[in-house]
Amino acid sequence: MDIIESLKWRYATKKFDNSKILPQEKIDTLTEAFNLTATSYGLQPLKLVVIKNKDLQSKLTQYSWNQQQVADASHVLVICIEKTVGEEYITKYFDNVKAIRNTPDKILKPFKEQLVDSFKNKPSEEISVWAAKQAYLAMGNLLTVCALEEIDACPMEGFIPEKYDETLDLKSLGLSSVLVLPVGYRASDDMFSDFKKVRRSISETVITL
Numbered sequence: 082m083d084i085i086e087s088l089k090w091r092y093a094t095k096k097f098d099n100s101k102i103l104p105q106e107k108i109d110t111l112t113e114a115f116n117l118t119a120t121s122y123g124l125q126p127l128k129l130v131v132i133k134n135k136d137l138q139s140k141l142t143q144y145s146w147n148q149q150q151v152a153d154a155s156h157v158l159v160i161c162i163e164k165t166v167g168e169e170y171i172t173k174y175f176d177n178v179k180a181i182r183n184t185p186d187k188i189l190k191p192f193k194e195q196l197v198d199s200f201k202n203k204p205s206e207e208i209s210v211w212a213a214k215q216a217y218l219a220m221g222n223l224l225t226v227c228a229l230e231e232i233d234a235c236p237m238e239g240f241i242p243e244k245y246d247e248t249l250d251l252k253s254l255g256l257s258s259v260l261v262l263p264v265g266y267r268a269s270d271d272m273f274s275d276f277k278k279v280r281r282s283i284s285e286t287v288i289t290l
Contacts, residue, residue, distance in 0.1 A: 084229065089278060091228035094235045094263075096271035099153040103265060107232055108156060111264070114226040115160075118219040122196060124174055126166050126212040127219055128256055130159040130249060137248070144244035145261065150235045155265030159245060160219055161256040162212035168197045209257070216259040223262060237261040 108131065115129045132138060133156045142152045151157055163170065175193045178184055200208065220236055227234040238260065245251070245258040267274050280286075 087228040087231075088225070090231070091224065091234070092273060092276070092278070094150065094233040094265075094267050094271065095273045096268040097150055097153040097155070097233065097235075097263065097265045098268045099265075101155060101266040103155040103232060107230060110230055111158065111223060111226060111232070114222055115158075115219055118215075118222040120215040120218060121211065123178075124166065124171070124196075125215075126163040126170075127215055128161045128163070128254070129219075130161060130251075130256075130258075132157040132159065132249075141240075141245065141248060144248065145237065145240040148235075148237065148239060150237075150263040151240075151261070153265070153268075154235075154263030156263075158223070158262040158264060159249065159258050160216045160260040160262065161251060161258050162209065162216055164209075164255045164257055166200055166208050166212065168201065171196050171200065213259050220260050220262065227264060232264050233267040234262055234264045237263070 112129060112131065115127075116125075118125075118127075120127065132141070135152070138154065138157055139152045141157065142149065145151045171193065175189050179186070179189060203211075224234060224236060226232075240258075240261050242258045245261070246256070249258070251258060
């Protein structure tokens, strides 16, 4: 399928075939795509938790407003944000830039100091909102890759982050859950798979100047 046909094929899967498991190479593709997602300043204030434990998935279903997709999916991806993005985190990023690109300190230093000062003066709530926006970028990227790889997925905001954080012990990792993405293969009797996609016309959503 070409990319437009792939995007038309994609839908928010309402029922997964719980007997089918994604091969590891598909999961590897998704994790690589997540890691390659564009983020503000390139700081990547995100981590991806990949769950393939059925008992854990069943437990998390009750904190997902009983959406059965969480239990039945092959894997559940949880997109999390870093709770602390400060001088230490930013310095580590620039150390990585230097190591990979061999960029001299004199070139990196002005931008590094600018970012450190900027984040130092931001309230933690503002940083969390900023980081959450990066999570949505990652979700969009993952959904496109899922479509191209013919992986079914159901993007979810409908869950209780505090309960996910507690169940997955995310606090100890300095993380907070933001989005959930069950992935796998659609069930043959998911009637939603045959529904025509409902979108406004391009003339209503695109403005050319």
